[in-house]
Amino acid sequence: MAKQNKNKNKKSQAKNKGHEKKSHAQAKHSSSFKSAQSGASSKQPSHTKKQLLQNSPMKQKEVIKAQDNIKNNIKNNLKGSRIRIAVIWFPGTNCEEETARVVEAAGMSAEIIRWNSDTARLRDFDGYVLPGGWSYEDRIRAGVIVAKDPVLDVIKNEADKGKPVLGICNGAQILVEKGMVPATKPDNEIALAPNVNPLVSGYYCSWVYLKVENNKGAFTSLFKPNEVMLVPVAHGEGRFMTSDSEVKEKLRRENLVAFKYCDENGKILEKYPYNPNGSFANIAAVYNAKGNVLAIMPHPERAAWKKQIPGFYGTSKEGDSSSAGRKIFESMKFYIEKMKKEAKNA
């Protein structure tokens, strides 16, 4: 009896070892985007779909979906062409998960990286996204503490080499405080000041229309000229402004404004509610002079699936299809692929 038990134990140990190996291999090949889904899958890596049916229906769906995602990621990684994007997480950032999800949906691999991670590792990525949130509780001014962090020097260096950097909301505030947009002078040329809004002072959130003003940059190349999209805004300090009239002229002359607030027909109306924060010239997003760094105040990652758009009443399948916000990330992918091709040819 004891012998039998011993054999049984040995068998189960061997079985467990097999599980460990398999899950490790999966983890190695799978995308590094650590979503709740992939977490669930790594706990039960070798369960069959039949076994999973014994669990609760919600969990079954999630685990099956996660396993399918991992399989797809392994396939894509094996192709060896996966573009790697670092979504930088600062203390107080809170949009990193949804941002990483859209990066993945756009066909790239997203990894959420802590601000104090090894900077050498950070240089390996093909592009960077600074997501929204309240880094350092917006202490002193929104984005200013992160702008003085050494990690931003690394990102700035990589941007100078041509890698794309996208700052969304708090990420945009960080890029502006760092002077990475419009970056036509060494000094900080623009600011994101507290909103001026007739209804509320401080934080304001709503859905707004944006018009594409520049479709030549790294994040807007897949948009049609003057295309209009609906996206949410959610901020207290999002009013683009400058005290330097020369910079205003430069933004216009060099076509550095990527998006402007407008009405549903694309008409630029410099009043609330079309312009939600009092930004000068209705500016919602600004490029740097090279066109590879974009500071955007609205949240395109919250308008990347049709089901996220207000007034959508389609089927679940239709809801899962792409919406305009995702084009920013798809344009980023297109830009990196182009950059890589050019580097290869050179």
Added chain:
Amino acid sequence: MPEVEMFVSLVIPDNTAITASNTLKRMGSTKILNLKREIYYKFNFNGDTKVFENKISKVDLLVNHNKHKVEFKKPNEPFPDGRIRILVTDTENSSNSSSSLLSSLKNSAGMKNIKKMETGTLWILAIDDKPENVMPYAWDIARKLLYNKHYQKAEILARR
């Protein structure tokens, strides 16, 4: 018309001041011995100063007595500690938060006798340097971190 300055500071640890101090040190400003922050208000009002001070210090929109300490000064009254004080305020018409606060004070807190109000952040610095270097050092710090020239202005309150 009487005028009074109100300084509201935290009696619990001030995370913003601690973060500012740490950031400045990381940026290489090693001569800062101490950095504190106060919220600054300046009121022009009708009526008796003592009565006004007593009333305004009890308005919980501005002061929470569980965590705040309040001090009043007449304009240009000296600060006895001799520390550098940098006052950061928004430039005119740059924000509507001040006017919305004034409206709340008048309409919700019954302070209808306030005629004018200014708000700002006061940074109080103890700098370890020769007296002639202290002022330029403080200005350097202000420019680097404490205010944004596009929509804010900074002034040093040198009242000794």
